[in-house]
Amino acid sequence: MSIAATFKALKPSPVLSWKSTGRLQQTVANCVERLGRGLHSGDTFKVKILPAAAGLGRYFIFRSVVIPASINYAVKETPLCTTLSKDGCSIRTVEHLLSALEGSGVDNCHIQIDGDDEGDRSAEVPIFDGSAREWVEAIKQAGLKVAGDDKGESCDKLAPYLTEPVRVVRNDSFVAAFPCSKVNISYGIDYPQVPTIGRQWFSSSFSDDSFYSEQIASSRTFCIYEEVEEMRKLGLIKGGSAETAMICSKSRGWLNPPLRYNDEPCRHKVLDLIGDVSLLAQGGNQGLPVAHIVAYKAGHSLNTELVRHLSGIN
DSSP states (O other), X not given: OOHHHHHHTSOOXXXXXXXXXXXXXXXXXXXXXXXXXXXXXXXXXXXXXXXXXXXXXXXXXXXXXXXXXXXXXXXXXXXXXXOEEETTEEEEOXXXXXXXXXXXXXXXXXXXEEESOTTOOEEEOOOTTSSSXXXXXXXXXHOEEEOBOTTSOBOEEEEEEEOSOEEEEETTEEEEEXXXXXXXXXXXXXXXXXXXXXXXXXXXXXXXXXXXXXXXXXXXXXXXXXXXXXXXHTTOOTXXXXXXXXXXXXXXXESSOOOSSTTHHHHHXXXXXXXXXXXXXXXXXXXXXXEEEXXXXXXXXXXXXXXXXXXXXX
16 A cells, blocks of 8 residues: 555544644655664664655654555554554554654655664664754755655645644643644643652643744753663663753752753653644644643553544544
8 A cells, every 4th residue: 555545544533623723734844863772772873854745744764674664564562662663573662753843844754764773673863862852943944845745736634623622641641632712732740759850841832833942852862860770671661861851869859950841851751742643634734633632640551541542543
């Protein structure tokens, strides 16, 4: 099945109405190339972001396997990241890159990813400083252009408008979405065992095009110092360091200050949410739904579960 056919095969959602944004679909004007280590594998990967035709959306190519950045290919349960998988190949930690692409308005692109081990069927998007800033800056440097379809014609960019409330719940965590005339996100976290982080809320409208790059993209991932060794025993964060994440101790507070924002941990959760929800995108259209999304103590698996409900594929 072709990439275009893959997106067209998605069933219409009973809770979404796709409407014009008044804009044309875009792609990158020039190639973006970056090299870096994966957070969990610790291996080095090269990523190239290349222009793609309108209607194709965002898709990865790894070991000659095409993996669309679509909820259809998202693994349901992967620890501490979002993973896409198809035909025996998988790509981990896609959320920061997808968040940057969604937030920067890159609707269509071909993402080529390569690793050193030719026999490895698993790849990972580099972590850099734990935020999406490296990707946003690279996209800005490359520039954007209107994407043409296979006939060279531009395409209207649609956005998914929510028509009725939707929610997913797991224990005391939830993600809910409510009909709204614009994109709003409210996110809460609660770490009672880590007083320095504690309970935080971040809430804002995303109507300003520059909001993502100025207020969200540079917020870094974080971890609890006392949990690091256990995560490494589980085979995770092999590429993690004080340069790739904020580290907070239960008793000593932040071990590698300063923070970029007082509520940086909460803002990073918003960054992750945008990347995960971007998997709703179809055919080069907007992935982030026009809705008020409210999340509390959620993670990648709950975020993608919401997208499955919105897509009607549960």
